[in-house]
Amino acid sequence: MNPKAEVALSLHNVTVRFGTFTAVDGISTTLRAGEIRAVLGENGAGKSTLMRVLAGQVTPASGQITAFGTSYAKLDADLALSLGIGMVYQHFMQVPQFTVAENFCLGLPRTGGVIPNLRRTAAEIAALAARYGFDIDPNARVETLSVPAQQRVEILKALYRGARILILDEPTAVLSPDEAQGLFAMVRALAAEGTAVLFISHKLHEIMDLCDSVTVIRRGKLVGERQVADTSEAELSRLMVGSDIPDLTRPPTLSVAPTPLLTLRGLNLGRGPLDLTLHKGEIFGIAGVDGSGQIELVETIMGLRRQAGLAFDFLGQDLTGASIKTRLAAGIAQIPEDRHKSAMVAEMSVADNLVLDRIEQPPFSKSGWINTPAITAEADRAIAAFDVRMQARSQPMGSLSGGNQQKVVLARALAQAPQLLLAVYPARGLDLGATRFVHQQLLARRAAGASVLLVSAELEELLSLSDRIGVMFDRRFAGILTEDDMTMANLGRLMAGAA
Amino acid sequence: MAKHILGQLAAVVIAFALSAVLILLAGKDPLLAFGAMAQSALGSANGLSETLLRMVPLALCAIGISLSFRAGVFNTGAEGQLYIGGVTAAAIGTALAGTDAFITMPAMILGAAIAGAFWSGIAGALKLRFGADELITTIMLNYIAIFFVGFLLHGPLRADGSALAQTARLTAEARLPVLVQGFRANWGIFLVILAALLASLYLWRRTGGFRLRVVGQNPTAALNAGMNLQKITLGAFLVSGALAGIAGYTEVAGVQRRMIENLSPGYGYTAIIVALLGGTNPIGAVIAAFFFAALQVGASAMESTAGVPSSLASVTQALVVLCLLARNAPVLLRNWLARHTPKTEA
Amino acid sequence: EVKIAMILTGPITDADWNSVGYNGLKAAEDALGATIAYSENVTDADAERILRDYASQGYDVIFAHSFSFGDAALNVAEDFPETVFMAATAQELTENVGTYSNPDYQGAYLAGMLAAGTSKTGTVGWVGGMPAPNMLANLNAYAAGAQEQNPDVNVLHTFIGSWFDPAKTKEAAIAQTEQGADVLSAQGVGVIDAAISENVWALGAMTDQNHLGPNVVLTSVLWDLGPLVTAVAKAVEDGTWTSQEWTYGIPEGAIKLADFHGLDSNIPADVLATVNAKFDAIAAGDFIVPLDTTQH
Amino acid sequence: MDFLTDPVFAGFLAASVRLAIPILLAALGGIFAERAGVLNIGLEGQMLTGALAGYAGATLTQNLWFGVIIAMVAGAMAALVLAYYAIRLRANQVIVGIALNLGLMGATSFAYRLLFGVDTPRQRVDSFQSLNLGALADIPVLGPLLFRLDALSYLALAAVFVSWFVLARLRIGLNLRAAGEHPEAAKTLGLNVPRIRFGAMAVAGALAGVGGASLSLAATGTFVDNMTAGRGYIALAILILGQRHPIGALASALLFGAAEALQLRAQLLPINIPVQFLQMLPYVLTIAVLAGLVGRSRAPAALGKPLSDD
Ligand SMILES: Nc1ncnc2c1ncn2[C@@H]1O[C@H](COP(=O)(O)OP(=O)(O)OP(=O)(O)O)[C@@H](O)[C@H]1O
Ligand SMILES: Nc1ncnc2c1ncn2[C@@H]1O[C@H](COP(=O)(O)OP(=O)(O)OP(=O)(O)O)[C@@H](O)[C@H]1O
Ligand SMILES: [Mg+2]
């Protein structure tokens, strides 16, 4: 980055309030063309909110935004777009039922007048995609695309609109490391062309790898700004949390002979058989590029998906045709992939969400009558134990920041000390401290003799936690790695489909 | 809270001011009309009795609708369920003529509830089995119910020798007793209170109600939490149908004393407004039903006393609802003014 | 000065049953200088309350102008012995509940004769709302009249299943013309529209409906409730009112055929003569139109 | 195949179309509203408004087309009230819709009397008559289906294809659907979602208004209180049955119209089925088709939901 480059954006004392709550508190900073700036902070620190101010989605209570020399008290969506500010949201802003090209046409007169020229737009998309080495079918419906593909579409959409300031809100949360590297290459290329990039991530190594500078936010306030060259991961995490984060210690594998916990025979996800046995006291990692059958595997174990000819043995119990309720009662718990869809009721309180699957059990109810004090007590316990940051336990679940929602889901999954925990992307969107905390919880389950099926897109996470790793490709296991051959190289090879 | 009630009051006042303009346009006296309205709906023992009487079917249907909406079931079929419940109650009541009231009354209530639940259950089964949208099926089932009842009353259930399509008059044991001699309000009100209390307890204190709310708000999460979606959804259909069926019973046993072809002036549809005005809350539904009943009873008195055309009575009712719903309007106005008045900065 | 109230099932602008009631009320107002009041669109669920309302306001006589208001009138009458209630076709009579019939079936008989006599196809039609007793009486008398005129006549009838649905009524009538009906009895808005579009004859009902189809409405069966309302109110005022069935039909001059507006040239002269003779016979009491409310 | 040329069969086909047209127009209106994310329960009131306004406009100017235009404007205005509640006031769209239907039923009746009085006999306007297309009308099946209609019905059929084209091909259609599926995304792309929804509702009301006018200006030539007789609610069902697609709505409305035409004819046959069972036919058939053929249809994701804050 060129320190003499033109200033693309500067913020002066920007403050955002939601009611009485100050989400962003007097933040000032300056971003130059071609600079890649990381924005770092705990869950709920205010990163997304600040970015939404820039995209014209949130009106600041006070402060000033200067973009390419002109100052504004607030931006609206149109203005932000016309200034060349493009944002890729955590929740993608695409109409799932539309094709990629149709999504690109929305609100963009350049794509044709009364009748948008979809063919021309598709051709332009293809050309742009080719320039950045993306593989995107402009005529595919967005809902049929994988998550990384949707993200590429989002980025491409911002570029197509001529973004000169590109905001990426936790883009790597849904990407595998390889995919993340692809993204970084692209971001670097854009920066080289003069695009300023704001990059939000909870992964310090990514920041160290990609960014020029870092802005650290804590509880809405800017607590420090560093050049990446002049700082370290340790310093950044200290800045972010206010203290050091303890290292993760993984106790060694037990030396006793493994005892099976779950045996699946005759499993077939549509591309041939795959047998699976999970042992007590192990973390079994599942690697694979997105869409390799991980989710189907978890859904089958959970009973959400039925398959003929499957024999399901769980601790000597035959659960083949069992209902989800029976499986939960038998000690299987899950952290689902999409918490908004599958794991939370946004309108209900955090306390209610914490007992969603246990409401029938004592002490939360007795002969069908709900025991509110018991639920309150459980909520207080879980909120304290999992450090859920929120205003009140009666707060609707939907009003928590994403990271804190994830903690609630985790707390619920772990509450009954499950014998088998199906953890799908358990740390997605979590900050450093929270991620560390989740990992410790998984290890604690393992130490207690339970088994964890850990689905993750992050190979480091898998490598540091798993006892074995099953690598999925095309809905089958391409291989199962054990302690000795668990290496990045082997993982990468198998994930690509090599035998 | 106080501010909230004040706001509601202001809304009602505005609605009446608007109606007053229309009444003047019709060449009638608004003060006379509103006086008659207040007097006949709430201002006299008979008025209160009439309001309570009308509240019963509205409240029963609205409680059921509230429960079904909470479960994510858009049951707009209370009208038809009411007819089916009513005709069943009348059939049982006439069949048991002369039997002790201790047997007749429970039999009629139970019969009406089961019949209403059955009718609603058809829509439920179609939804679960074929994914048929209940908005369509319940609207269609309303028409079918009314034609079917017409068939029964013209044919098999018609009273001997009656020129009219109606069942025989219920004997005293089969009727719902009045609360106070000389007034029409009847024991149906106890059914309302009972239903509202049970429904509230169920919704907020019972695990079943908890599950119902979860299913209504996020079915996928409910599924993942091990809940039986089909059972809960069907249950919501059945319970709301049963309550509408009981509303049919109260009309037959308490008001008409037989089954007639035009049993309901759209109670089942009005109850949708009532349920939503009451915040899909059983107690709220009762309060809203009382309010709406008073409004309807009062509105018709505007016609009989002040000569206001009945069409304006419906306009007045609609205006009251619309003004109540416009509670965000003052905020909007303030924001608009704030945006459009130049700031004077020091 | 007598105070008269009336409750009606529909709007007074329907040019049908409710207009007849309203016009009767107006006639009594003019004739007696009476005070009148009325409520429209009264449902069966509301009837009792509104009757009670009028009674407690001191109205002397209250007309419950629907065959379905009988129960309500009987219930309220118990509590207001000083008030006179007139229910259209009540099931029973009491001290202060009288009843009045709907004698338009007498006119329907004549309409049937006219229809059968004018028809070239030998098929005539009749469209109504719901199979209520008064409608059935009308239909059966129409059919009987048609048969008297032409024993081989084919009388088609359709019930649309609700009281007001002009578009559906029109389609029901068109369906009848497709089966050959070339004269239609219009017991609801829409039939005359069908007659216009299919170029067949229509016979209006209740009020003179010629203006709705000047070229197709041969005549209308008129029902004038004025004499009845006036007579009842006068009797109440004079204290001579008695509980009974008040019948004001053709003999009393309440049912008539409307002017033909020049279309009588399309009716065979002999038919016209027979119909006129029949009218006179009914008026003189020499012929009693059969009252049949069964559904065939 | 003799029946194909049978005049009774031809009459049945033509009647099916005529009975379908008013419902079809309202259903098209409903589609515009719903695809943009607004639940338009108020179709019934908008139709009724159109029926009166069309009649009044045509009577006062002695011009049917002027009546149609007035009906569109009035229907649109009625819909915009609902839109204001739904979009600006974030009120529950179901209550507002039902309340407006109630209010408009009264208001149209009242307005009729203000305009035309109570005591004057009801006037009839010379309604739209079927166009004379000569030999075309005698083509088997197609003739009665397509070539015996009145001008307003051709307008309705044209509206089906125009609606389809607008929704599927035009930029405004794309924007409209985005507003119904993912308003937040639409907003981030600089689309003015409230404006789109207001526009969609205006179109919805205008179409429902013409639907109402087709009752007063084509079917009959007069206005009667509450003459829509629940067609606005039926249209809500028809549009779902048609999967919220204009062509689907056409097919569904025709099915409903055909069932109605059939039962009106079945009543004239010497069969011993109670009349009430014949009258049920259209409603039973609709359910049967929904369950048997159509099944689950996906509503726009944001249907009925108020926009999020700011
Ligand atoms: N519209 C809103 N209304 C009320 N509170 C809000 C709103 N949006 C955000 N907040 C609150 O503001 C705070 C900051 O949220 P924000 O999403 O900016 O955090 P974040 O730093 O992006 O967190 P994460 O790392 O979890 O994504 C949170 O406490 C959140 O609950
Ligand atoms: N009405 C509200 N009240 C309080 N907080 C809200 C409200 N609406 C949204 N929020 C919060 O605003 C924040 C902004 O959402 P954003 O799209 O950045 O997701 P996020 O919280 O980071 O979630 P995720 O990690 O799942 O992607 C979230 O924390 C959300 O919970
Ligand atoms: Mg965020």
Ligand SMILES: [Mg+2]
């Ligand atoms: Mg997050």
